[in-house]
Amino acid sequence: MELKVEPKSKLQGQVKVPGDKSISHRAVMLGSLAEGQTEVKGFLTGEDCLSTVRAFEQLGVKIEGVGEERMIIHGCGLNGLTEPDNVLDLGNSGTTTRLMLGMLAGQDFYSVVTGDDSLRGRPMARVTDPVSQMGGQFKGRDDANLLPITVVGGQNLKSLTYQSPVASAQVKSSILLAGLYAKGVTKVVEPAKSRDHTERMLEYFGADITVDGLTVSVTGKPKLKGKKVIVPGDISSAAFIMVAGLITDDSRIVLENVGLNPTRAGVITALEKMDANLELINEREVNGEPIADVVVKSSQLQATTIEGDLIPLLIDEIPILAVAATQAEGKTIIKDAEELRVKETDRIAAMVKELRKLGVEVTERKDGLEIVGPQEIKGGVNCLSYHDHRVAMSLAIAGLIAEQPLKIEEADCINISFPGFKQLLTDL
The missing domain is CATH 3.65.10.10 (Enolpyruvate transferase domain)
Incomplete structure (x- = not known):
């Protein structure tokens, strides 16, 4: 056009x-991992956010109102996602990809993530490296820096204290989502404060989140509860x-x-x-x-x-x-x-x-x-x-x-x- x-x-x-694009992504992700129903109003129906919706549908989540500003997400619980029967194509969405790589590392199944030409050229080691330190297993081009990336599930993740070299909400969020599946407390320390939608929404859904200056901590294995989210x-x-x-x-x-x-x-x-x-x-x-x-x-x-x-x-x-x-x-x-x-x-x-x-x-x-x-x-x-x-x-x-x-x-x-x-x- x-x-x-x-x-x-x-x-x-x-x-x-x-x-809000960031909040729309996270509402779908946490609504899917929560127990019970999440209603989202004001959802951004842009292509990036729809990539998130389609990915979670492939992971077995029932979502009503796809493509509309109001959606109902029927959450599966933290361990209720199912193995996709095809590659997860996340289009152009770097947010979807980096956050999901952290979350997928904690699943007990195999998955493959890819995207369009632009996304396949964007660096992913910034999340796969720290999540690998938690026990996540990734295989992909350029030592799991470039898509397509295979996530080998079935890993028992361990908690981590990560000193992030950059202030990046995507890096922080990926590690925190992996931390949901780890025993103990996972911490991310940033050089400057990045956007904090993930920790706000995790707390809203019932996770045990602590923010102390530039350090954000999450306690693993929470029970997230479905909520109403106004974007x-x-x-x-x-x-x-x-x-x-x-x-x-x-x-x-x-x-x-x-x-x-x-x-x-x-x-x-x-x-x-x-x-x-x-x-x-x-x-x-x-x-x-x-x-x-x-x-x-x-x-x-x-x-x-x-x-x-x-x-x-x-x-x-x-x-x-x-x-x-x-x-x-x-x-x-x-x-x-x-x-x-x-x-x-x-x-x-x-x-x-x-x-x-x-x-x-x-x-x-x-x-x-x-x-x-x-x-x-x-x-x-x-x-x-x-x-x-x-x-x-x-x-x-x-x-x-x-x-x-x-x-x-x-x-x-x-x-x-x-x-x-x-x-x-x-x-x-």
Whole structure:
């Protein structure tokens, strides 16, 4: 699919963004491992989350309402999953893959995990190595670093205290899910705090979870109980609409029910540092997650430096923050973000190349980029998505302030996390 974006101003409206991707994944996983029924409302029906649903159906879980925002999951209990009769194809979803590798290591059956061309090139040793230390057995390309990966079940996992070299929610979550099947207490110590949806939801479902600074511990062999889960709007998706409202003239947008988990809300901090006209209203909490409505208005943004402990809290929002930086007064520096090199694509290289194509002067760093603004965005070109939903949407937002329309090739990848993106922009 090719997406054509026309320059626009005066974006006005009250909108709801799709459900949180991270919470949607985890609701399906923990609902499947719990005893009894779990009702999920506001589920993100994007391709990545549907990969999680299909995988658990293959593992014997009955799920009603697949493809809809409301689902009923009939949990099998911690040891109730069954051996799949085929390879688990997880599409493009790195979250599904890394979390499931930890969980599958504790099963008493054999399974094989694979994905699309992009996913088969993404590193998995960051989870297979520590889970192997717990007794998990993996076989695959590049010493179980690349998919397809075989998980040899029937292992008695042992607890582990793991000093993670990176602040990564996927690494932490994979080890914690493996820890559910281990005797004793499994601990993950991070260099900085990564997003904490897994530990929040594990506690909500009844697991024995302890958080002490940068250390998260789970006690093995819990009995998880089915729950009702309301999925808030995804702040990573909301970020695109927030920046659209900030950089277009005469705009005011209200985004309803946005999740504001403190380990995810770094984009709010960064935009506030950039002098964004942004307000949080109607703040409240649902199933352990803070949410609010976000009001954004046209702003003259100011340059800032985004680095250090803030990076894990906004890693997925850096492509759209790069677009915001093109309109900020002064030099914006984004650094300490090497993790972007191993996402769906090399997001640093992709954004640098496409922004330059749009006429933006940008300096590429090994760990990020630098942009001096404000700059004009030329448009009138065909941009590449690199099959990366966040790159595609960032370029679409840039197109709103371009001098001429631009086209984004292979933009169907947007449906991975934001079905209805084009229509929402049109409605505004």
